[in-house]
Amino acid sequence: LCVAVAKSGNVDACKFGASCRFTHDIDAYLAQKPADLEGTCPFTVLGQPCPYGLTCRFSGTHKDNHAPSESHEINTLSKDVQKLLWKTKYKFPRASEQIKHLGLKEVIKIKASALAEDRSADHDNPDVSCELNGDEKTESSCNTAVNVEHDSSLCEEMDKLGGEPLDGDSVARAAKKSKIEVVEINKGGAGTHDTKTEPEDPNLVNGLEVPLNIPSSCRVDLVETPHLRERKIIDFREKLYLAPLTTVGNLPFRRLCKTLGADITCGEMAMCTNLMQGQASEWALLRRHSSEDLFGVQICGAFPDTVARTIELVDNECSFDFVDINMGCPIDLVVNKGAGSSLLNKPMRIKSIVQASSAVTKRPLTVKVRTAFFEGRNRADSLVSDIYDWGASAITIHGRSRQQRYSKNADWDYINQCAQKAPDDLHVIGNGDIFSFTDWNRHVSGSSKISTCMIARGALVKPWIFTEIKEQRDWDITSGERLNILKEFTRFGLEHWGSDTKGVETTRHFLLEWLGYTCRYIPVGLLDVVPQQLNWRPPSYCGRDDLETLMASDSAADWVSQLPSSFSIQLSDELLAT
Numbered sequence: 001l002c003v004a005v006a007k008s009g010n011v012d013a014c015k016f017g018a019s020c021r022f023t024h025d026i027d028a029y030l031a032q033k034p035a036d037l038e039g040t041c042p043f044t045v046l047g048q049p050c051p052y053g054l055t056c057r058f059s060g061t062h063k064d065n066h067a068p069s070e071s072h073e074i075n076t077l078s079k080d081v082q083k084l085l086w087k088t089k090y091k092f093p094r095a096s097e098q099i100k101h102l103g104l105k106e107v108i109k110i111k112a113s114a115l116a117e118d119r120s121a122d123h124d125n126p127d128v129s130c131e132l133n134g135d136e137k138t139e140s141s142c143n144t145a146v147n148v149e150h151d152s153s154l155c156e157e158m159d160k161l162g163g164e165p166l167d168g169d170s171v172a173r174a175a176k177k178s179k180i181e182v183v184e185i186n187k188g189g190a191g192t193h194d195t196k197t198e199p200e201d202p203n204l205v206n207g208l209e210v211p212l213n214i215p216s217s218c219r220v221d222l223v224e225t226p227h228l229r230e231r232k233i234i235d236f237r238e239k240l241y242l243a244p245l246t247t248v249g250n251l252p253f254r255r256l257c258k259t260l261g262a263d264i265t266c267g268e269m270a271m272c273t274n275l276m277q278g279q280a281s282e283w284a285l286l287r288r289h290s291s292e293d294l295f296g297v298q299i300c301g302a303f304p305d306t307v308a309r310t311i312e313l314v315d316n317e318c319s320f321d322f323v324d325i326n327m328g329c330p331i332d333l334v335v336n337k338g339a340g341s342s343l344l345n346k347p348m349r350i351k352s353i354v355q356a357s358s359a360v361t362k363r364p365l366t367v368k369v370r371t372a373f374f375e376g377r378n379r380a381d382s383l384v385s386d387i388y389d390w391g392a393s394a395i396t397i398h399g400r401s402r403q404q405r406y407s408k409n410a411d412w413d414y415i416n417q418c419a420q421k422a423p424d425d426l427h428v429i430g431n432g433d434i435f436s437f438t439d440w441n442r443h444v445s446g447s448s449k450i451s452t453c454m455i456a457r458g459a460l461v462k463p464w465i466f467t468e469i470k471e472q473r474d475w476d477i478t479s480g481e482r483l484n485i486l487k488e489f490t491r492f493g494l495e496h497w498g499s500d501t502k503g504v505e506t507t508r509h510f511l512l513e514w515l516g517y518t519c520r521y522i523p524v525g526l527l528d529v530v531p532q533q534l535n536w537r538p539p540s541y542c543g544r545d546d547l548e549t550l551m552a553s554d555s556a557a558d559w560v561s562q563l564p565s566s567f568s569i570q571l572s573d574e575l576l577a578t
Ligand SMILES: Cc1cc2nc3c(=O)[nH]c(=O)nc-3n(C[C@H](O)[C@H](O)[C@H](O)COP(=O)(O)O)c2cc1C
Pocket: 158, 159, 161, 162, 163, 243, 244, 245, 246, 247, 248, 268, 269, 298, 326, 328, 329, 368, 398, 410, 431, 432, 433, 434, 454, 455, 456, 457, 458
């Protein structure tokens, strides 16, 4: 059904009239539409008109007399900006000047899409000439930046990473699916993407008005790095930080964690090259809900200019409180292209990236690393003393190496050693295996040098960990209370992904992804030893009621069976099979 007709219920609402590609036949549409799902439309609950109108799977609960709706989500990519990016006409004056200032060379995109459906992402492209400047020449390999399409491959890799090392096959599968884009070092030195020389309106950047959040000083003094004291400061100390989590750390999940006590949230990792191409799916990762009052965006890239340009872009177009560069991502698809944790082998590249990036924004820049790339060759300690001078406000250290993935416990002794070496003004954020308020107390309250901890899988398995830390207790949560949390997620999901058939399916999909973590929770009341540890894998057990038993199952069929009568999420066999 045509969206305009669906939304208004009026067959004349579509401005394309008879040339519209979608049907305007409301009766025919309703005749084949499945019955409404049980429950109330999430927009009706909010007292708003439902944007999905007749296509909403809860349309029977719509009311006519709603106040105009107002979206609580921001950071959408405007069509104008997307067009500029598609045409590579978007300008990056601050990044370009800074790259020039640092004596680095710019990487310019060459024809992308024609390349490589059949080319494995795991091999460098021999056709690409790489000319490296002083810093980079010492590196053993010539890296090309990769355009990892966000949709499935990266998410799949990340999902599998949720505790388990990846096997070669899975990487190859994912690599095959992703498109590769190759970049070439620009031999001509610095310059902007746009080669046009026509005179420009000084009040317009990229043909658009200069956003208010860009200080006017940026227009005149492009190369001057804002002194760290001039930056907005974020006090990370003792704030509960929900880690960036690809796929599962989606906006509805982060919203849920906010209701349960999280202070800081961060978007899912977005690849620089995809953002720079204006890929809508990648930009969706930058969305922010109004409840996310201390919010960071996380990006990942291999080269100083790619990262600096991306930061200039998101700085211009998005609302966020800090930007985090992921230098700890372990997945092959990212590492093989010189980004993520492979940067840990290239300290001079880290320096260039941080220096170039921090100069293009006045918002705090943070960096997330692992202890090292290779097991036994820790590197993070050598970064902490310098990274503040290069322009970072905080460093998050995940206490494992890339090689180690999730095997063995996070090395908190080493995280503490790093924190000891950090200058006073650098916030050190520890990360790894926090699963109870006692873990938190031991690592945060027990150290004057660690500002806070980031919580990842702990929040996925029991998002009420934030409440536990704030209230300093082990919460023996009932199955009914847990079900209410799932219901809340579902409501947020339908609001975010939509209450029409597609939105319901997407909500179901992400709910199932998440239930793959929640089933690992062992109720406090059943434990002989409290608290539970993240790496415990208990044998099958019976809960204190049927719902608790179903929630503990590792079978998706059991997760589903707990749901239909309670809140109408009936999963199709097809989805279950996936
Ligand atoms: C499913 C999943 C997705 C992740 N996605 C990201 C990501 O997008 N960016 C990032 O920096 N780290 C990501 N991580 C790593 C976590 O942020 C965190 O560093 C790691 O899980 C260790 O913390 P934990 O022991 O509390 O889980 C991800 C981890 C998992 C399990």
